[in-house]
Amino acid sequence: MGVYQERRYRLKCRGRGLISFTARVKETDLWITAPENLSAQAVESILAHRRGLEDYVSRNPGFLTSLKPLPADPWAPPLVKAMLAAGQAAGTGPMAAVAGAIAQAVGRDLSPLAGGEVMVENGGDIYLESPREVTVGLEAGDSPISGRLGISIAPQDMPLCLGTSSGTVGHSLSLGRADAATVKATDGALADAVATALGNRVKSTADLQAALDWVGAVPGVRGALIVLGRKLAAWGDMELVPLEQGAQG
Template structure:
């Protein structure tokens, strides 16, 4: 995961933005805003937001441990924090457990907050991304040992944002996946949904023959905009996922 994080973060550090990091326990964020909108107080405000929301979620998980353990959709208990409801809603659409959406849900939370200060926002949380932009952005795809890894990227037009871009992998990192995809990438209306849907997509890919059926499945989830699957030398693409070469200048 450290190697993957370094690669993602090198790709995301675009010259017109100022980037900073916020780390609270397992939540490790890279954040980008317009240069003139950055300030040390903004870093403090984001860290405070993340600490508060993590505490609310941790308190809730102690009250409802089944929520954390579920591998299928799970309805939150009354009084659950908004973050838990966002995770559960995304998981319900994708047919996975709510914790599959936790990184994306935090990316959404922070991204929307930063959007109050900057019209350009990038939030990366463990390879899961919230993006709001007034210009096209290039987002590279890391796919472990696949020969396509670090060779292709997504071109994201401004009018498609804000959106979530999230990746699941059965060969990279420690996140739970029942599949073997080197990268299952989903573009969706928000990062929580993209995160949950990427897990569902990755779970369905064990061999190259599974790619077409998995992409057919993902098309049926409301709010999903596009998807990419990489398994070894095999590649599948659907929807508004526009692939371009990842040039050395972006790596």
């Protein structure tokens, strides 16, 4: 299944008075919601952040392939510093944080142009900023829970990031079997890396409690949930609400 087929759930996203558009550069494929089409500005932002990342990788090739945390680098560009710190917190390689880090970086760049109302989605990792309550639909592959519940985010909790990893959906590396492992944090790189590590810990329902105990001890994480088949386990500040069938956003 191709990446664009995998992301057909994007067509379900809606926002009152907002429009949605894509911004793509190489492997980076963002779905953005804002009051107006800012695709040109989004592409400029992606190019700027990718330029720093690609230059760093060219000088430090181990950054791209490491599955273990790498030490902090005071000379790295901001995006890379965030990814290194997230990998250390989650116990993963820094590339486990790339989608969330880019989503947040681009969202922050667009925020002044969007009047502080922008959502950036990057393969399940989301940056949210809005003066209104936002509900994010929970996608969990073939689980019967998928599309039935949403995560409600209050305006005072934003800007906020959600990172999601899956062992059954998508092309990203996961060592677990969770249909969805979602993490809530103010830092996008952290949410992404911790979601990856959380999903890696879940291979059966017997792993759910230990996985939640682990994620609850990670500094900076505000909430988390795991979907495994018909089971859902959650920790922290995760307000779940029912969705109308077929509705998202």
